[in-house]
Amino acid sequence: MTTTPRDRLLDAAGELFYREGVGVGVDALCKAAGVSKRSMYLLFDSKDELIAASLDRRAPDYEAVLRPPDGGTPRERILHVFRAQDGxxxxxxxxxxxxxxxxxxxxxATHPANAVARRHKQAMTDFFAAEARTAGAADPDTLAAQLTMVFDGAAARAVMRAEPLAGLGVTTATALLDAAGVV
Amino acid sequence: MTTTPRDRLLDAAGELFYREGVGVGVDALCKAAGVSKRSMYLLFDSKDELIAASLDRRAPDYEAVLRPPDGGTPRERILHVFRAQDGxxxxxxxxxxxxxxxxxxxxxATHPANAVARRHKQAMTDFFAAEARTAGAADPDTLAAQLTMVFDGAAARAVMRAEPLAGLGVTTATALLDAAGVV
DNA sequence: CGGGGAGGAAACCGATCGGTCTACAGTCAG
DNA sequence: CTGACTGTAGACCGATCGGTTTCCTCCCCG
Structure with missing residues (x-):
């Protein structure tokens, strides 16, 4: 057995919940994962726990896509995140x-998956803050919060497909970096 | 009869769908509105149409809360939107x-409510663009897109309650206005 | 007074919801 | 071989889903 039922469940949940929303039923989910409901409920206490666990599983891959490779200036490393998001x-x-x-x-807000989401989002803000601090920004925490906000805003615009302007996140982040004196 | 069943349905739908999500059932919705399912399905073709209609109904009130009163500089009028959002x-x-x-x-993306959402969001961008144009910004359309993105980003941050910094939307919008030369 | 339309209450439809449980196949250790 | 363990298949539970239909009450107009 190359993959465990747990792995298959988390992978299927991560994809289905993202693509179709958390309203996807447990039956459809288990069928997609090739796992019986019985096994699912032995592995997870509830669907809510599975949502949280699948988000926690998916997050590292998401971060890996966004995170810049080693090296480069803080400004370039920050902008890499927005370029990756653009893709x-x-x-x-x-x-x-x-x-x-x-x-x-x-x-x-008390849903277990919400705590997972908050934690991973904070990691992104922490990354921005660390880079901003390295770059000697005047107020790295505020800049990091602004950059995170731009990131989420760019994501929201893309969802609504009211986005004729590609690279909007990159250009906006650039403007904020300029304003904060991060060269 | 002071309010029509249609009005009660749209109001209840606007509130319930926002507070609890569009997963709210038709039964619960009709009970909250004090309208029978029979009447609901005579007034609307489907739940999806009701979602779209309730969003369309809610939007003008939403815009009225955000829109600045007559007068003031374009910069102040734009920043008013972000201050109102902060509230x-x-x-x-x-x-x-x-x-x-x-x-x-x-x-x-083909859901009727999605078209309604896009249309009203575009109205906000159009407002920003008109003000930016009045202020003589170099690229009013790009600035408007950036401001809309900041607006949506601020909303997203608030949802996740990873928002220790109040007024983040206002300060970021201010930075973008400064960068665009909108005094 | 009588009739017709509007609208509420609620039964009803098949499907699906989250969750539980039984039955059985395979696989290991002793 | 036996017994324990893991896992799937799927029936089953009460509740609810979106949607339709029947029945009845009320009110307005003639």
């Missing part, structure tokens, strides 16, 4: 930032 | 921009 938003399968989309769908 | 995001009942949230939940 994602151009795809027809793009449904927004998975973290924000899940939080938006779940509404309930 | 909304501070409320515990805030669940994000209704237009973006609906589009995010529905996934399907």
């Amino acid at each position: 994602l938003t151009g795809q027809p399968t793009y449904r927004g930032c998975p973290l924000v989309a899940t939080a938006t769908e779940l509404k309930d | 909304l995001t501070g409320q515990p009942t805030y669940r994000g921009c209704p237009l973006v949230a609906t589009a995010t939940e529905l996934k399907d």
